[in-house]
Each structure stands twice: as structure tokens, then as C-alpha cells.
Amino acid sequence: MSLAPDPANSPGTSRSTSATIQPNILWYLVTVADERGIDLRPELEQVGLDETVMRSAALRVSYRQGSAVIRRALELTGDEHLGLKVGAAQHLTAWGLLGFALMADDTLRHAIETGVKYQNLSGAMVVWSAGIGEEDGAFVLRADLPDPATDPAVAVFLIEEGLASVVTLSRLAVGPAFAPRVVEFTCPPPRRGDRRQSDPYGALFGCPVRFGAPANRLVIDPAWARARMPGRDPVTYASTLELLDAQLSSRRDQQDLLEVLEISVAQSLPMIPSFAEQARRHATSERTLRRRLADCGTTYEALVEGVRRERVELLLLRPELTLRDIARRAGFSDERALRRAVRRWHGTSPVHLRERMRADRF
Incomplete structure (x- = not known):
């Protein structure tokens, strides 16, 4: 069974880089940083999230806001395993009403499947998918990035935080003995400067951990997948x-349409799916799809522009990439087209924007 997410067919489980999410990760990130004597509140305020705003139950933050705070936290702490620590600090209440549903669910597997179904309400910044794998009926949970151009350090944080939180919450639910059969990461193995250093992955997951794998995933033995949730209550x-x-229904029609289209464009870059192709994927006419986008206050052209803008801004933060590299990866015909677009968006050149963005980080 393939576990790759299909944004065109699964609007309830897609994630977009400009979609809004609950700020759960940021709350725990602030808590973990506080324990180290590092105050992230100024970083939150820089992206428009002061403490009063953060206390609002209705608050949703953008993927860009979340990524900016995470990137700064990694710089300030110097901890390459910060994602593991933030994931391990969480509790089921972090997921709000969804966490309550998971506690009342029947089995661990069904609880995870419920979490995947309602992931857009959980505050997750990755795309989850789950199913039975090829490993003798083992249950597999997979985490994918919503945009392959995500800053590499932020990407590692998000995957670590996601997988660590699932293991932590599973232990809180079915018992501290829970451990996956194996955990796999697509990133290369971490550097080991001192062989006497403890292994943070083995210590947290309690199972073999593989790096350089084809996908980021947890493999769970069937016996653990069938474990009963102690708080199960069908009513x-x-x-x-x-x-x-x-x-979900209050936000699905509009927000999820934008999320599905944006993630489809982001994952296709440097190629851009035609509007006719998007209409075909949604089993609708181009006229109907244009009307639905108009109801959301946008057009397909504006949506594509927004995705490419975010891609360029992410790539400009990577000093090893030339402007030619960035133009190619963001789907521009050449550097001149990239320069025109950046000047239209920011009123300056890509070189000056890169300098300004890097200065803002330090």
C-alpha cells in the first residue's frame, strides 16, 4: 500500500505553506526555550504574534510565521535536536478537541488514523499519511514536508518534532513501554563529534533509527497498533x-481548496500545472473552479504567484544557491524574470533582498 499523500484527492490531509495552523508547536517551542533561559517572545512579536494574540483560542498562524520562529530558535539554542525535545514535551491536550477524541478512541491504530483524518485541526506543520505497510502487517505512519524547498534545518526540526510527538503521546496513551519497530528519516545521520555522546534518537524512540531512508516514517508492530486506548468511550x-x-466543514470548502492547489503547485515546481489540469484533478470544469477561487477572493494566477514568491524567499536564505539556481528551482525562465518578479514583490533586487533577509535573521 502506498503511503504517499495525494493532495489532489485528499483535501482533508493536505498542508500548504501559506495555510493557517494552530500555534501548538510554537507554544511548546517557547516552553522548551524558556527552560534553557532563551526568550522567544521577541521573535514571536517580530512576526506579529505577541503574547496577547497567542492566548487567543481562535488564533491561526501561517506556515511562514511558524517557520521563521523555528529557524530563529534553532539559531539561538544551537541545538540540532531541538525538534526531538519539543516533540517529547507535548501532551494530548496540545491537540485540543482532537486530543480528547484520540483519548476516547478504541485502539492506538484507530486513534492515529483519526489524527491523520483531522490533522488540519491539530496544528501540525507536516503532511501525515498512514496505512498497512509491507512489513508483515505492520502499521506505518508517514510524515512529509508540505514544500520540498523548506529550509533544511527547519525541515529536520519539523520531522523530528512530528515523529517524537507521536511516540510521546502514544506512550502517554497506551503505556511507557510503547516503542515503534523502527523509525526512519530521509535526512543524513547527524554528526557525532564525540563518540561518548549519548544517542538522542535511540534514547527517545527506544528502537532502531535509520537515516537516509526513502521516507520519514514510524513502523508500528501489529500488537501495539491493536493496543486498547485506556480512555476509550464510544459515546x-x-x-x-x-x-x-x-x-472542518466551516473552513474546508475555501481553505482546503487553496491548500490543495498551493501544495500541488509547490510540489510540482519548477513545472507549474496548467489550470485545465487542476480542474481535471478536481473533477470539475474550469469555469466552476474559477468561480470557487473567486469566492475565496483570489485567482489561480495569484495563487501560483504566492507559491513561487514563498519558494524564492526560502531559497534566498540558502547562501550556497546562485540566482540562476533559484530562478530554475522556482520555475522562472531565467535570472531576468526572477529579478523582475522580486522587484514587483519587494521593490528591490534579489541580491539586496537576500542581504536584508539574512541581516534580519541575526
Whole structure:
């Protein structure tokens, strides 16, 4: 069974770099940084998230805001395993109403599948998918980045945080003995400056950990997947799902349409799917799709422009890339087209924008 996410067919489980998410990760990130004597509140305020705003139950933050704070936290702490620590600090209540539903679910596998179904309400910054793998019926949970051009350090943080939080919350639910069969990361193995250093991955996951794998995933033995949730309650579970469905339906028609289209464009760059192709994927006419986008207050051209702008801004933060590299990866015909676009967006050249963005980080 393939576990790769299909944005065109699974609008409930896609994630976009300009979509809005709950600020759960940022709250735990601030807590972990506080324990190290590092105050991230100024970084939150820089992206428009002061403490008063952060306390709002209705708050949603953009992927860009979240990534900026994470990037700065990595720089300030100098901790390449910060994602593991933030994931390990979490509790089921971090997922709000969804966490309550998971506690009332029947088995660990079903709880994870429920989490995947309602992931857009959980505050996750990765795209989750789950199913039965080829490993003798083992249950597999996979985490993918919403945009392959994500800053590499932020990407490692997001995957570490996501997989660590699942293992941590599973232990809180079914017992501290829980451990996956194996955990796999697509990133290369971490540098080991001192062989006497403890292994943070083995210590947290309690199982073999592989690097350079084809996908980021947890493989869970069937016996653990069938483990009963101690708080299972069919009535509470059903009533909570009704509330979750109401939350999803209130935002799905518009927000999820934009998320699906944006992630489709982001994952296709440097090629850009035609509007006719997008309409075909949604099994609708071009006229209907244009009307739905107009109802969202945008057009396909503006949506593509936004995705390419975010891609360029992410790539400019990587000093090893030339402007020619960036133009090619963002789908521009040449450097001149890139320069015109950046001047239209920011009123300056790519070189000056890169200098300004790098200065803002330090």
C-alpha cells in the first residue's frame, strides 16, 4: 500500500505553506526555550504574534510565521535536536478537541488514523499519511514536508518534532513501554563529534533509527497498533467527532481548496500545472473552479504567484544557491524574470533582498 499523500484527492490531509495552523508547536517551542533561559517572545512579536494574540483560542498562524520562529530558535539554542525535545514535551491536550477524541478512541491504530483524518485541526506543520505497510502487517505512519524547498534545518526540526510527538503521546496513551519497530528519516545521520555522546534518537524512540531512508516514517508492530486506548468511550468519541466535523466543514470548502492547489503547485515546481489540469484533478470544469477561487477572493494566477514568491524567499536564505539556481528551482525562465518578479514583490533586487533577509535573521 502506498503511503504517499495525494493532495489532489485528499483535501482533508493536505498542508500548504501559506495555510493557517494552530500555534501548538510554537507554544511548546517557547516552553522548551524558556527552560534553557532563551526568550522567544521577541521573535514571536517580530512576526506579529505577541503574547496577547497567542492566548487567543481562535488564533491561526501561517506556515511562514511558524517557520521563521523555528529557524530563529534553532539559531539561538544551537541545538540540532531541538525538534526531538519539543516533540517529547507535548501532551494530548496540545491537540485540543482532537486530543480528547484520540483519548476516547478504541485502539492506538484507530486513534492515529483519526489524527491523520483531522490533522488540519491539530496544528501540525507536516503532511501525515498512514496505512498497512509491507512489513508483515505492520502499521506505518508517514510524515512529509508540505514544500520540498523548506529550509533544511527547519525541515529536520519539523520531522523530528512530528515523529517524537507521536511516540510521546502514544506512550502517554497506551503505556511507557510503547516503542515503534523502527523509525526512519530521509535526512543524513547527524554528526557525532564525540563518540561518548549519548544517542538522542535511540534514547527517545527506544528502537532502531535509520537515516537516509526513502521516507520519514514510524513502523508500528501489529500488537501495539491493536493496543486498547485506556480512555476509550464510544459515546464520547462519537460526540467529539461531530464537533470536529463541524469545525472542518466551516473552513474546508475555501481553505482546503487553496491548500490543495498551493501544495500541488509547490510540489510540482519548477513545472507549474496548467489550470485545465487542476480542474481535471478536481473533477470539475474550469469555469466552476474559477468561480470557487473567486469566492475565496483570489485567482489561480495569484495563487501560483504566492507559491513561487514563498519558494524564492526560502531559497534566498540558502547562501550556497546562485540566482540562476533559484530562478530554475522556482520555475522562472531565467535570472531576468526572477529579478523582475522580486522587484514587483519587494521593490528591490534579489541580491539586496537576500542581504536584508539574512541581516534580519541575526
